[in-house]
């Protein structure tokens with residue numbers, strides 16, 4: 001397929017320019033010209049009142065020289081001068097991918113006065129850090145970040161660009177992909193390099209998690225993915241690692257940034273950081289009533305843990321959505337995950353099955369969660385959890401009396 005302007009018919013009315021959703025048409029004098037970001041959607045063919053645009057059946061040739069693209073880039077999302085945990089996961093995964101295709105791992109850092117974060121990115125394996133430093137980049141805004149990073153993509157031509165599937169990454173990724181006229185796979189849970197073609201195989205859950213789709217972008221570069229936080233292993237930390245800093249030119253013109261941040265409000269939801277928790281005590285409909293979460297909170301307090309929940313409890317209004325774990329909630333990877341009265345539906349498992357140890361408490365010995373659990377306790381959680389708390393109390397007392405004895 002190709003979209004062509006029939007020069008003799010074009011009257012220069014520029015209706016097509018206004019209607020192209022991809023800003024792919026420009027006027028050269030009185031003639032419409034189709035640019036490289038045309039996706040062949042056909043809108044302009046319909047809109048031209050003079051039938052001056054046609055869609056033809058010619059074989060499409062990829063004009064992009066994909067061999068010119070090299071390097072794996074990780075978007076180093078930072079907020080208030082703090083690198084988001086998902087960035088360390090992306091660097092861990094990016095390192096493996098870069099090694100397999102024999103290229104370098106780079107991070108792209110945007111913000112204001114954020115140079116000091118480069119060392120942290122080097123320590124997590126980045127060999128090069130591109131830094132865009134400007135007052136306008138202090139707080140994330142789509143236009144500003146897109147402009148700066150897209151210019152860098154055009155100039156340095158990365159082969160792969162990875163972003164965390166955070167609110168910011170999910171907003172920025174598609175904007176960059178449209179500008180670069182390339183493919184983006186959202187919310188990936190697995191990435192690997194095709195051993196023969198050396199392109200990126202991007203796997204993500206589809207159809208409510210019932211199907212895993214592997215998507216490739218063979219003919220366009222960069223290959224772009226947003227990656228679900230909490231799924232990949234974090235990069236090793238080594239303070240002795242150093243790399244190269246490349247400063248990106250940043251210049252904004254009037255009208256470049258169309259949004260203004262009036263205020264940033266942190267809600268209670270932001271304080272529930274399940275992604276960072278080492279231990280999570282999670283409850284499901286087996287609690288029977290919202291008050292059941294008070295018992296879970298008691299256990300969580302003993303263990304220094306966070307409280308999680310299944311979607312069914314959130315839907316029932318027993319607990320806020322910020323606690324939800326699973327495909328449509330948060331993905332977690334703690335050291336210990338307690339699943340109390342949770343059946344283990346695939347959508348819940350999608351968010352916690354990579355935990356180091358899973359302990360399930362369930363009255364039904366045929367519950368699917370017991371197949372995934374490392375330790376399964378078949379019993380009523382209202383008997384089991386108080387017993388665990390009692391045993392923890394005893395342990396605490398014993399260690400207190402030991403430390404008292406040793407101090408005499």
Ligand SMILES: Cc1cc2nc3c(=O)[nH]c(=O)nc-3n(C[C@H](O)[C@H](O)[C@H](O)COP(=O)(O)OP(=O)(O)OC[C@H]3O[C@@H](n4cnc5c(N)ncnc54)[C@H](O)[C@@H]3O)c2cc1C
Pocket residue numbers: 208283284285286287309310311312313324325326327328329340341342343344345346347348351361362363364367379380381382
């Ligand atoms: C598109 C889509 C997205 C979804 N996303 C998510 C998601 O992100 N997260 C999520 O969790 N779900 C999600 N779901 C819902 C999911 O399919 C299940 O419905 C949900 O996880 C079930 O929650 P549950 O295990 O708490 O409840 P149930 O399935 O009702 O399980 C309750 C369990 O408690 C046990 N039990 C009962 N009484 C006791 C007791 N006294 N002591 C111990 N055990 C007891 C029962 O044996 C049972 O196994 C999604 C569904 C869809 C369609």
Ligand code: SF4
Pocket residue numbers: 005009010011012013014015016017031032047048049050051052053
């Ligand atoms: S709408 Fe048709 S006639 Fe008008 S500028 Fe575009 S191609 Fe030319």
Ligand code: SF4
Pocket residue numbers: 003019020021022023024025034035037038039040041042043044045
């Ligand atoms: S086919 Fe679609 S993308 Fe291409 S120029 Fe026409 S409207 Fe724009």
